[in-house]
Amino acid sequence: xxxxxxxxxxxxxxxxxxxxxxxxxxxxxLLPSAPVLRRSxxxxxxxxxxxxxxxxxxxxxxxxxxxxxxxxxxxxxxxxPGRDPKAEVWSGPRMDPSEAKDxxxxxxxxxxxxxxxxxPELLRSGSRVLFRLGVHPAxxxxxxEALTWARGRGSRTGDGPRAVADPGTILDELRMVKDSEExxxxxxxxxxxxxxxxxxxxxxxxxxxxxxxESLLEAAFRKGGGTGPAFxxxxxxxxxxxxLHYTLNRSRIQQGHLVLLDGGAxxxxxxxxxxxxxxxxxxxxxxxxxxxHWVLRAHRAACEAIGPGAQVSRIHEAxxxxxxxxxxxxxILQGDPGELLEEGAYKPHxxxxxxxxxxxxxxxxxxxxxxxxxxxxxxxxVLTVEPGLYFPSGSGTAPSAxxxxxxxxxxxxxxTSEGAENLTEGLPxxxxxxxxxxxxxxxx
Ligand code: GLY
Ligand code: MN
Ligand code: MN
Numbered sequence: 001x002x003x004x005x006x007x008x009x010x011x012x013x014x015x016x017x018x019x020x021x022x023x024x025x026x027x028x029x030l031l032p033s034a035p036v037l038r039r040s041x042x043x044x045x046x047x048x049x050x051x052x053x054x055x056x057x058x059x060x061x062x063x064x065x066x067x068x069x070x071x072x073x074x075x076x077x078x079x080x081p082g083r084d085p086k087a088e089v090w091s092g093p094r095m096d097p098s099e100a101k102d103x104x105x106x107x108x109x110x111x112x113x114x115x116x117x118x119x120p121e122l123l124r125s126g127s128r129v130l131f132r133l134g135v136h137p138a139x140x141x142x143x144x145e146a147l148t149w150a151r152g153r154g155s156r157t158g159d160g161p162r163a164v165a166d167p168g169t170i171l172d173e174l175r176m177v178k179d180s181e182e183x184x185x186x187x188x189x190x191x192x193x194x195x196x197x198x199x200x201x202x203x204x205x206x207x208x209x210x211x212x213x214e215s216l217l218e219a220a221f222r223k224g225g226g227t228g229p230a231f232x233x234x235x236x237x238x239x240x241x242x243x244l245h246y247t248l249n250r251s252r253i254q255q256g257h258l259v260l261l262d263g264g265a266x267x268x269x270x271x272x273x274x275x276x277x278x279x280x281x282x283x284x285x286x287x288x289x290x291x292x293h294w295v296l297r298a299h300r301a302a303c304e305a306i307g308p309g310a311q312v313s314r315i316h317e318a319x320x321x322x323x324x325x326x327x328x329x330x331x332i333l334q335g336d337p338g339e340l341l342e343e344g345a346y347k348p349h350x351x352x353x354x355x356x357x358x359x360x361x362x363x364x365x366x367x368x369x370x371x372x373x374x375x376x377x378x379x380x381x382v383l384t385v386e387p388g389l390y391f392p393s394g395s396g397t398a399p400s401a402x403x404x405x406x407x408x409x410x411x412x413x414x415x416t417s418e419g420a421e422n423l424t425e426g427l428p429x430x431x432x433x434x435x436x437x438x439x440x441x442x443x444x
Pocket of ligand 2: 262263273274275410
């Protein structure tokens with residue numbers, strides 16, 4: 001049994017269940033724990049709870065299945081693995097169903113050994129089933145069998161599930177707007193990320209291995225009480241900074257090269273996500289500084305486009321306008337900036353989007369556009385701003401002075417009712433302050 005609720009008040013979870021039940025109508029929602037993953041033979045990856053199950057129940061244990069139904073006296077049913085002295089020797093104590101019932105406030109709790117027997121009737125009680133396909137093969141098999149049975153019964157009685165839908169169709173919208181307890185966890189994650197970056201950036205020197213920078217960053221995440229990195233840390237020196245999700249971190253940092261450091265702490269399952277690009281033990285060279293200048297302009301323009309009521313697509317457009325202008329000024333692109341934008345001529349050097357939502361998942365849930373157009377930002381939404389420019393050598397599209405330069409700048413922004421708050425603003429971003437931080441001359 002691990003620590004349920006992670007310090008959140010249990011009422012939060014029951015309030016969320018009430019909201020979900022309203023949206024469910026006659027549907028039945030089935031949410032299992034995240035699968036236990038193996039990294040090699042019988043060795044398990046450290047367990048990371050399922051974000052949706054946690055969001056609705058506070059449960060962080062493996063092997064659990066939650067069932068939610070509206071207008072039913074057993075509207076919240078849990079299946080838990082139950083006691084198993086032999087397994088508990090290896091993985092720690094578990095709860096029996098009656099303990100779980102009290103703790104989670106469920107209407108009914110069964111052992112997971114009863115799942116196969118009980119699932120058909122449970123699913124039959126709804127007009128549709130909300131269950132994610134393709135993730136839980138063993139449970140999915142039971143769901144398909146239960147649905148087949150329920151459909152057979154339904155043809156005689158006129159009831160039973162007629163459709164399967166993804167739980168995200170209901171949960172994503174709710175998860176997009178963070179409540180005060182979630183925001184305090186995101187603040188915890190972003191503050192820890194900033195502190196860890198200060199440590200790792202201040203210690204980076206030419207000759208060090210990228211892996212040493214990774215270890216400094218992640219040690220600081222753990223020292224500060226975080227679970228660890230929210231995603232694999234990227235330490236890309238020189239050319240490696242041009243590979244967007246470079247995580248090998250196995251090169252030595254050379255004098256004169258930039259280091260692109262992209263990492264984020266996880267605190268109580270909530271993520272931070274920051275990138276800084278800095279010269280190890282020195283100063284930006286002329287070409288590095290020129291590229292940095294344009295990425296920083298794009299970053300600032302994108303940040304300014306954020307506020308309640310703003311369209312999320314405007315953030316990317318604001319960054320693109322600066323980056324395209326920069327590519328023209330740098331002599332990489334020729335022509336009218338408007339047309340270059342339209343043609344997507346910038347894509348070899350800026351192949352990703354400017355933002356993603358941030359929360360329980362580092363690339364958090366929620367659509368960026370709806371049927372009626374681009375998403376309009378509302379207070380309580382958290383998102384990143386992360387423009388970049390990349391000139392991999394060998395691509396033949398950049399002058400040799402820029403070859404091997406990859407620069408990204410990433411901050412985490414909370415949309416507030418008045419505007420926006422940069423949660424990672426404490427980490428230097430201007431070139432001179434970034435250099436000073438690396439030289440450990442900056443004392444905040
Ligand atoms: N490191 C992944 C991202 O910034 O989105
Ligand atoms: Mn990142
Ligand atoms: Mn990001």
